[in-house]
Amino acid sequence: MRQPWRFSWWWVVGGAAIALAGAAAIARQSLEQQRALFETDARIVHRLLSQQVVQHDAILATLALLQPAPVASRTGSPEQRLPALYPRILSVQRSDAATPWPDPALAEAERLSRQSGRAALAPLDLPSGRYRLVLASEPASFALTIDLQALVPWEEWPMAAETSTVRVELEHAGQRHVVQPGRLQAGTGSRFEFHKVVAAESQPFDVVATQTVNWRQWPWARMLAWTLAVAALLAAVRHLQRQRLARRRAEELLRLGQVARLNTLGELAAGMAHELNQPLTAVLANTQAAQRLLDDDPPELATARGAMAQAAAQARRAAEVVGRLRRAVERPDSGGQRQVVDAVEAVRRALHLLEPECQRRSVAPALEGLPALNVMADPVALDQIVHNLILNALQALEQGPATQRRLTLTLRTVDGLGELAVADSGPGIAPEVLPRLFEPFFSTREGGLGLGLSLCETLASGMGGSLSAANAATGGAVFRLRLPLAANPA
Numbered sequence: 001m002r003q004p005w006r007f008s009w010w011w012v013v014g015g016a017a018i019a020l021a022g023a024a025a026i027a028r029q030s031l032e033q034q035r036a037l038f039e040t041d042a043r044i045v046h047r048l049l050s051q052q053v054v055q056h057d058a059i060l061a062t063l064a065l066l067q068p069a070p071v072a073s074r075t076g077s078p079e080q081r082l083p084a085l086y087p088r089i090l091s092v093q094r095s096d097a098a099t100p101w102p103d104p105a106l107a108e109a110e111r112l113s114r115q116s117g118r119a120a121l122a123p124l125d126l127p128s129g130r131y132r133l134v135l136a137s138e139p140a141s142f143a144l145t146i147d148l149q150a151l152v153p154w155e156e157w158p159m160a161a162e163t164s165t166v167r168v169e170l171e172h173a174g175q176r177h178v179v180q181p182g183r184l185q186a187g188t189g190s191r192f193e194f195h196k197v198v199a200a201e202s203q204p205f206d207v208v209a210t211q212t213v214n215w216r217q218w219p220w221a222r223m224l225a226w227t228l229a230v231a232a233l234l235a236a237v238r239h240l241q242r243q244r245l246a247r248r249r250a251e252e253l254l255r256l257g258q259v260a261r262l263n264t265l266g267e268l269a270a271g272m273a274h275e276l277n278q279p280l281t282a283v284l285a286n287t288q289a290a291q292r293l294l295d296d297d298p299p300e301l302a303t304a305r306g307a308m309a310q311a312a313a314q315a316r317r318a319a320e321v322v323g324r325l326r327r328a329v330e331r332p333d334s335g336g337q338r339q340v341v342d343a344v345e346a347v348r349r350a351l352h353l354l355e356p357e358c359q360r361r362s363v364a365p366a367l368e369g370l371p372a373l374n375v376m377a378d379p380v381a382l383d384q385i386v387h388n389l390i391l392n393a394l395q396a397l398e399q400g401p402a403t404q405r406r407l408t409l410t411l412r413t414v415d416g417l418g419e420l421a422v423a424d425s426g427p428g429i430a431p432e433v434l435p436r437l438f439e440p441f442f443s444t445r446e447g448g449l450g451l452g453l454s455l456c457e458t459l460a461s462g463m464g465g466s467l468s469a470a471n472a473a474t475g476g477a478v479f480r481l482r483l484p485l486a487a488n489p490a
Helices: 009-066 078-085 104-116 220-294 301-329 343-353 355-360 379-397 452-462
Strands: 089-095 130-135 141-147 167-172 175-180 189-197 206-214 339-342 366-369 374-377 407-414 417-424 466-471 477-484
Touching: 009 078, 009 089, 009 130, 009 141, 009 167, 009 189, 009 206, 009 220, 078 089, 089 104, 104 130, 104 141, 220 343, 339 343, 339 379, 343 355, 343 366, 343 374, 343 379, 343 407, 343 417, 355 379, 374 379, 374 477, 379 407, 379 417, 379 452, 379 477, 452 466, 452 477
Parallel strands: 366 407
Antiparallel strands: 089 141, 130 141, 167 175, 167 206, 189 206, 339 374, 407 417, 417 477, 466 477
């Protein structure tokens, strides 16, 4: 099972989700604001038109009440002066027993008015832009011819009729009259509608207002500003997180470096003690033999014995000094600090610490095998071994082309032990080098101390495990670390 070790794409997905959610909220808020403005203007339009048509009932009621007397000249009748006061009234007609209605439609409207007790509409022709309203009374009935376009009080109108995107119409009995055409937007989008009948029972016109808001009217500037702000914020958070990760990585590398230096010093001291102990022992044995031989020589035997005794004392002293140095820097027993450790997590920690090294070498490590592998180990020692094995593999990969660099880490169980295999596609290990790979002070790199792999092998042995190396059949080297499995908690 291949485990990814970089999840930066989550930042892109999360940022895009936040940006889209915020942009959608801004667009929705803008639409709600436009809807609220549309409904406010539509209600004002309805109130203004209602005020106008109610006046028609009042005018007819006044004429029926006063019953102005007809005169010889029609233009001289009082009701004929109404168009001068109300420009929307085109004409005023009256009918009595002496002058019946010349139009049968007006006669029918008068009959309906007598039945209902209020003014009645004559048959409509709204597309023509005018209508007639008749009120039956005694001794005379009156009819008004009204201009629909002049009905609108433009000085109080809440919208600019030439540029507004709101369409306003009067509807009745399937007929329509356009009061304000509105600059309707092409295409699809949100549609706002308003329907309400004017406040006059005699003239039940339905005020219809519509508006279409398409995508070009969305608040793109605010949405873009929000997206840029989210991107900047996420970039800042990502930068801070990278700084924190870099600081933690540096602290962990420093800790591992300190542990490695101490362990290397212990390995160096152990090697020095091993190398010096043999010649010092030989010096001690030779001086003791010389002392015994000199005992048989005749002259100045006391002086010779004293010199040899002093040499033997100094040799013992040198051996004791080296022994004290070894005891002072000797590594603690890793076996006594063993505990249950998840080897997979140890590998992931090492990959995290070495992520800059992998990126610098254009290497994408592949973690395969078990999702969890609990072993008995010293956590610090295990971290140090894994760190050294991966770093050695990365250094080996530098010798090959970047396009062919592969690093695979496999975790599994073998023969009752937990195994971590670190395989690279490097040049592999020379046959003459392989037997001496874990010897102290043996190194194939210029300037190397030759203690890294020796120390790792010593640490693995101290935890009851083993570390081995071999050349892979497909090329490159493979190092296998095996450690005892943790007991089943059950």
